[in-house]
Amino acid sequence: MEGKIVVVTSGKGGVGKTTATASIGAALALEGKKVAVVDMDIGLRNLDVVMGLENRIVFTIVDVVHGKCRLRQAAIKDRRIDNLYLIPASQSDNKDAVSPDQMRELAKELKQEFDFVLMDCPAGIERGFENAVAAADYAVVVCIPEVSSVRDADRVIGLLYSKGITPWLVVNRIVPEMVERGDMLSHSDVVEVLSVELLGLIPMDDQVVVSTNTGQPLVMQKGSKAGDAFRRVALRLNGHADLPVEVPRAQKGFWEKIGFTRR
Amino acid sequence: MFNQWFKKLAGKPDSKDVAKKRLQFALIYDKLEVSENILQDLQHDLIEVISRYFDFDQKALKLEIERHNDFSALVFNAPILSAKRARPAPPRAARPGA
Numbered sequence: 001m002e003g004k005i006v007v008v009t010s011g012k013g014g015v016g017k018t019t020a021t022a023s024i025g026a027a028l029a030l031e032g033k034k035v036a037v038v039d040m041d042i043g044l045r046n047l048d049v050v051m052g053l054e055n056r057i058v059f060t061i062v063d064v065v066h067g068k069c070r071l072r073q074a075a076i077k078d079r080r081i082d083n084l085y086l087i088p089a090s091q092s093d094n095k096d097a098v099s100p101d102q103m104r105e106l107a108k109e110l111k112q113e114f115d116f117v118l119m120d121c122p123a124g125i126e127r128g129f130e131n132a133v134a135a136a137d138y139a140v141v142v143c144i145p146e147v148s149s150v151r152d153a154d155r156v157i158g159l160l161y162s163k164g165i166t167p168w169l170v171v172n173r174i175v176p177e178m179v180e181r182g183d184m185l186s187h188s189d190v191v192e193v194l195s196v197e198l199l200g201l202i203p204m205d206d207q208v209v210v211s212t213n214t215g216q217p218l219v220m221q222k223g224s225k226a227g228d229a230f231r232r233v234a235l236r237l238n239g240h241a242d243l244p245v246e247v248p249r250a251q252k253g254f255w256e257k258i259g260f261t262r263r
Numbered sequence: 264m265f266n267q268w269f270k271k272l273a274g275k276p277d278s279k280d281v282a283k284k285r286l287q288f289a290l291i292y293d294k295l296e297v298s299e300n301i302l303q304d305l306q307h308d309l310i311e312v313i314s315r316y317f318d319f320d321q322k323a324l325k326l327e328i329e330r331h332n333d334f335s336a337l338v339f340n341a342p343i344l345s346a347k348r349a350r351p352a353p354p355r356a357a358r359p360g361a
């Protein structure tokens with residue numbers, strides 16, 4: 001069967017595309033799928049460091065597209081998780097080094113080789129976005145519960161629809177305490193504004209920083225709430241569409257647990 | 264607080280120290296990468312210099328970066344047809360010490 005190519009995108013930078021790509025990719029591979037995560041941020045690569053594979057880059061996506069090497073030579077195999085591969089971006093080229101047509105060509109080969117291919121999109125809606133979307137059949141839009149991010153997400157959702165792709169939404173960096181206090185958009189506010197299908201809700205989690213510090217997969221950190229939430233996103237992508245989306249809840253301290261409230 | 268103690272006792276390094284080491288390596292590694300354009304410019308300049316001294320087969324010429332897991336090498340392959348008799352002087356300023 002042909003593999004599925006999913007682009008992870010957002011419009012705005014710094015909302016968690018790279019974190020989501022690495023985590024969902026790792027989780028899908030842990031489910032037994034053969035997965036490639038592709039860094040489409042040519043010139044500003046990051047997926048390699050987030051995954052802890054930065055020392056093993058020999059060839060890049062630019063080399064593959066230009067026929068300098070085979071796809072298999074550029075795909076770095078993760079030694080901790082079976083069936084997980086990274087195709088890195090080059091750091092010295094710019095976004096024009098590949099074209100949407102070349103990406104569509106490469107997509108055919110990727111689908112033969114892998115069950116899932118996740119494209120980590122750069123910020124913006126220019127060439128890098130065009131390249132990442134060209135190869136994709138599905139899209140995950142990541143946003144955070146802030147006005148500027150939701151607005152950018154809306155713009156990107158429109159662009160995806162115009163390309164015939166129906167996107168799913170992941171809301172990242174949710175702080176349940178702030179939502180409860182009424183100081184942060186709730187996930188239902190965001191879904192109402194954007195009217196797209198929700199794929200996952202990811203809480204703010206210190207473990208994300210620790211795991212990028214060490215280059216260890218977030219989804220393998222015990223007790224990481226964000227890691228667990230990304231694993232459920234992967235399940236939903238992988239045939240369990242009916243799995244309910246879990247809403248991040250505030251940590252209750254000792255006093256709240258026994259009935260006292262702070263305010 | 265206690266977690267911190269246990270971590271120290273177990274000899275586990277702080278994750279921020281791991282981050283710093285990884286960054287130092289990654290920044291060096293990134294700078295070793297050469298873009299296609301730079302290679303083309305280099306090839307152009309090399310041809311110009313070498314053809315002052317040799318006739319060589321410009322079509323068979325190959326300039327590549329060979330990347331291996333632990334090192335990279337610049338490989339320039341230019342099959343020589345013949346050496347030029349009269350070596351022309353460098354076009355611009357004289358060499359240092361000359």
Ligand SMILES: Nc1ncnc2c1ncn2[C@@H]1O[C@H](COP(=O)(O)OP(=O)(O)O)[C@@H](O)[C@H]1O
Nearest residue numbers: 013014015016017018019173203204205208226
């Ligand atoms: N759920 C989360 N909790 C805490 N920090 C997060 C979370 N998701 C992302 N981050 C942090 O936010 C920053 C941006 O994430 P990144 O994945 O690089 O975004 P993008 O790829 O969209 O630019 C990073 O510093 C990352 O560690």
Ligand SMILES: [Mg+2]
Nearest residue numbers: 017018041046
């Ligand atoms: Mg990114």
